[in-house]
Amino acid sequence: MIGTGILKGMAVTARNFVGSYFDKERLITVQYPEERDPLPENYRNFPFLIHDGDDQHAGLRCVACKICEKECPPQCIYIVKSDDKKPDYMGKPQFYPKVFDIDISVCMSCQICVEVCPFEAIKMDKDFELSKRERFDALLLRKDELSKSNEYYHKIHPIEAAAVDKNLADAAAAAEAKKKAAAEAAAKAAAAKAASGGGAGSFPGKLTASPKAEIPGSTSARAPTNSLASSGSSSTPASS
Amino acid sequence: MESLEQIKARIEAAIPEAKIELMPNPGPANQPSLLIDNEHARDIARFLRVDPALRLDFCSNVTGIDWLDRVVKKTVKVKTVVDGQEKELDQTTEEKTPGYLEAVYHLYSMTHKHGPVIIRLRTADRGDGARLPSLTPVWRSAEFQEREIFDLYGIRFDGHLDLRRILMWDEFQDHPMRKDYCEPDDYEWEPTPHDDVAEKAKQHYPPRPQLDGAEKITGQEETLKH
């Protein structure tokens, strides 16, 4: 009989319509903004800078190495390096960005800046309710709007933040261990020299075993430990 | 599928006046190509499509390439006599290869399921009169792709029945994919972090008044004056 095909199709529509009252799977409307679906852990929107602790300026992890600016495909990051240095979380003096702007009308949230940053300083935010009233200045985020604390990062990406903290702690521990080993080696060398040569020419014990500071952005993809493992200086063992 | 040398030999046997060169492709991809001359291009293409062993009936991709003038410096050690002594000195020669435009065709076979065989056609120079024979009568898939190459590179294809711009609008003048294409700089003016873009754009527009004078109207002074 002609029309059976259409009737079968109508049965499908009826099943869906009636079923939407009873079956959770058939009713998929989410009454936004009263109810919101939870965002997955990996969701990314625009980048932000991390600062450790409470002070936005002192704890900023970014050292203005300009790698993210170079690698950004639409070139939406603009960095100006500062003239002076400030100590980073391991005590080593580093540059910091005087100006750090991201133009979020250009940014395409590709996450390449996060992948190439060797200092775990820039990560992806999850905030998407970002409507502004004008198109130009309000969509250019400057350094103070971009810096958010490490606790905020833990809140939005708990698993990733835990991994990053573990990496940084491991890097700091490795640097400490290297420093101690170097100091012990230098002390042994100085003691041996004192025992044999009589301490001639007490040149201040240069740490011969200090590891070279690696150039940031070296080959490995996810290795902040390499570039952060540059030891501090000091602790010259006093030769007798 | 036979190797590219065998294919070259068979084409030369079938079309004696054809001038074919094997272009090696360095690197791990191992996809060498054949450079064919322009007068016999259509005959060679027809042979490739019709030949029972090859039966390359599927032209997958037609690409245009813009090669600029290249200067290749070669350093050779030459024995010269200096101050009565024979020395070996480095002599650098510069080889200038003039630039040209190129069309590359990737051919596959749907009947025999092999490929690719890559053929290249070159123009004489990068000037405005660059012409190449069109292979659209042999493979219809080249129709839109050759139009795109004409639009973006400026190569005219002889024998193409409908050669006009396809991606840019019809009155557009330049050829965007060429290496020496200059972008127009009258972007919509917005302050971007990169100041030189904003400066270039500002040249094109009259200075915008920040205020339109409305703030000067206070109402009281006007009534007093009158």
Added chain:
Amino acid sequence: MSPTVETLEAMERPPVTMGSRIEGELLEVSIGPQHPSTHGVFRMNVALEGEIVRKLKPVFGYLHRNHEKIGENTSYLGSMPYTDRLDYFCSMTNNWAYALSVEKLAGIEVPERAQYLRVILAELTRLQNHASLLGFLLNDMGAWGTPLMYAFREREKILDLFESLSGSRMMCDYMRFGGCRCDTPPGWMEQAKKIVDRFPRFINELEQLVVGNEVVIGRTQNVGVLSPELAINAGITGPMLRACGVNYDIRKVDGYGFYPRFKFRIPLGEHGDSYDRLMLRVLEMRESLSILQQAFAQIQPGPIVNPKVKIRAFRPPAGEAYGRIEGPKGELGFYLISDGGPNPYRYRVRPPSFINLTVLEDLCLGNTVADVMVILGSVDIVMGEVDR
């Protein structure tokens, strides 16, 4: 299936309808760039005699962003997010095609788990692309949005999977040279298996809606018949080619990735009309489900990316390579020429939708204007890919 020499010679005569000027007593209509059924900003100049189409000239370029020039000015890694935006429905397969071409260019190997993940994501992409295509086609035919919403309901489940894996629903930017960007979060595989297990229920419903429906049959059967000889010569690939009966699927021919490890069939059509193109996509969805089941069974934990590949300052050796995959719309290929520098010298995308449009005029001649919409819907174009 192999065309004889006589038919080839016959095809070399140029078709009568070529030419850019449309004139005469025919009514010229521009099915304009702004139209709800043209799948994006796409324009067709048609010359009508009453309701019958006598000439049809497609006009596009409204979305032309000169993606190939951007590719010449950006590094290899930086072009990966731009490939998402080519065929914006299928970003995972675009990424895979580009990664495959660069891996061919530089000779990079991919670990096993990454290959399995790539196959899984590509087949999920194919599922959601075909589902939304069927929804849009039924929408164009006049079923006001209901089948589209059913298709999008399933598509949302797959997009949720993409979001929890890569961070973004459509612009995933997930593949890297030598593997994938990051590993699956815990629970992702089980979630994906659940969705794949429940998908046949949706395909059954869709078949019940579409297959026997007299309206669909009347509007799509014998409409837009494409002969296999013309299809092969015009470079048509993908479901449109297989609907004519030509058995050419790059997953079987090239055997890229780990596809040789899976057993799957290639559905073929008989008549080459719009109905065959429609039903072929439904059958392809079922085959994708079987590939997915096999991939879920075979995947093992392991490394996700080749550790020898540099992220920054990636300079492949000088040379050129053409890599292609079977995307949901046809053969998507990338042709890269490297001169040893950080940016490619020439970066070319072989867009399947662009080349599939070559035969649009031939298909639409002699049909009515209403059929033009059905034929265009069955060709399956995305303007991001046509214009690049």
